[in-house]
Structure formats: C-alpha cells, structure tokens
Amino acid sequence: MSSGTTELAWFKSSYSGSEGDSCVEVAIAEQAIHVRDSKDVTRPAFTVGRERWASFVTFASKR
Known part of the structure; x- marks a missing residue:
C-alpha cells in the first residue's frame, strides 16, 4: 500500500447490497x-x- 491512500476518493460498486457491508471499495x-x-x-x-x-x-465483464 502506498502512503496517502486514506486521502483517495473511495467508491463501491452499484451492485453492492443495500447494507453496503460486503463488498470492496475502489x-x-x-x-x-x-x-x-x-x-x-x-x-x-x-x-x-x-x-x-x-x-x-x-x-x-465477459463473465
């Protein structure tokens, strides 16, 4: 991990569940x-x- 990743703009997939607690952020x-x-x-x-x-x-995307 590079330093400074906390300052990045993180987002979740639109496919995340309504709870939003079981996915990754990018x-x-x-x-x-x-x-x-x-x-x-x-x-x-x-x-x-x-x-x-x-x-x-x-x-x-081909899957």
Whole structure:
C-alpha cells in the first residue's frame, strides 16, 4: 500500500447490497487502482497498475 491512500476518493460498486457491508471499495489514482475491503477500511489496500486493472475489468465483464 502506498502512503496517502486514506486521502483517495473511495467508491463501491452499484451492485453492492443495500447494507453496503460486503463488498470492496475502489479508488482511482493517476498511477494505480487501489482496492480495499469495505468491512475493514483500516487494513492495507491492494494496489494494481492501471493496465492490469483494465485487463481484469475486461475479463470480468465477459463473465
């Protein structure tokens, strides 16, 4: 996790349940995408490069 991820603008998927407590949150930064567990935002975020994130989204959207 890079320092400063608490200042990022985090958002949840529109597919999240109404309770909003069982999904991940994503923050888009200039150089990377940050992903964290919405149930425990104090834990470190997973960080992935923008190109890899785009590959993942493309793969997931075909499912």
